[in-house]
Amino acid sequence: MKLILKIWRQKNNQAKGELKTYPLDGIEGDMSFLEMLDILNEGLINKGEEPVEFDHDCREGICGSCSLQINGEPHGPDRLVTTCQLHMRMFNDGDTIIIEPFRAKAFPVIKDLVVDRSSFDRIQQAGGYISVNTSGNTIDANTIPINKHDADESFNAATCIGCGACVAACKNASAMLFTSAKVSQFALLPQGRIEATERVLNMVAQMDKEGFGNCSNTGACEIECPKGISLENIARMNREYLGASLKG
């Protein structure tokens, strides 16, 4: 498979970036998108050129590190997959592929395709936890009965890997789907109710402070999310937030 790659190159956070064109040959359909970029980088290194920087870690769709905007969509044209799980069979011989970093004011570019997503970490730190006694008297979570629906919903919310595709897909660069998933996974469980009020107020305040946009319910985040996180989480967070605000 022959491809024309147009890749965003940017030396550092302050430099002005641009799309650079790289022709690439010998790509097979069974390769992952990241393997394709590995081949490109090998070629660049062999020619003495600087390789393209991109984030990756587990390469099995769990860590949420890989974060590429591919042909105008986060994680590319396939659904419910991360970039590392995207296969080159989704493209055709002779295709031009435009690869850009996830764009948001709260995700500044570090270099090339690598962005700083520590804003997500700070949202988590603002309330994405529960306080548990770990001094030896810890109560087994399984001793607390939880109905299956809530347990399933909580688990589904907890599958969010924090990749940032929701922000990248949203026309407003909103982080509502991510934040709502992190709020929901605790709000649905009895252990999470204790700190529910402070959690949602603090996490939303941090989300706003980071400079993410507002949700306008286009639903793009839900479609592009590699883990299928539902918009119901955003509605739940809105309810939690309004209730917490009235409670004080």
Add this chain to the structure above:
Amino acid sequence: MAILSSSIARKVAMALSGLFLVLFLGQHFTINITSVIDPDTFNSWSHFMGHNILVQFILQPVLIFGVVFHFVMGLILEIRNNNARQISYKSFKGNKNSTWASRNMIISGAVILAFLGLHFYDFWFPEIIHKYVESNPLDATRYYPELLHKFESPVRTGLYCLAFVLLMLHLWHGFSSSFQSMGWNNKYSKGLRAFTQFYAIFIPLGFIFIALYLHFIQ
């Protein structure tokens, strides 16, 4: 009060003001459709709306506040949203994951606002001048002839129809979206969405029908 400056509170305020305007649209349509069914009823209801103290001095200012608030809040949200992505994508395929109507509420909203300017110029300002500046004597039969006169022009009729198409797109996303903003997303949401989408088509199409009817019967 942190709630007043939070993104969620702004969205809820936007949703509530939008729902209020949706209710008003239904009421406006109910009165206007009588111009097709029975002009005497139209005259009678219009006269009531134009001279009832509660409508004129409480509901009307609340409505104007609702429109201005919805517009100003929409503008504030749009500016903040644009600021959240300062460098645009070279390639962005919004159509792959969302509808045009949902992504362009500011465009449909701006067209509706421009239409409101024309609508005020056509009806509201002349009405205010007629009643409160010129202090003309009461005439409960003048409304239907005035309405007919406005729809003589094919250009004006066309502009009204165009604005109603944009209103349709605005309602198509905005009406159901307002419930999501207020935290309403459950097993009833599918039925509610069907109702909001029916309303989004029925009301603007009804207004288009009225405008065309009044134009072509002349």
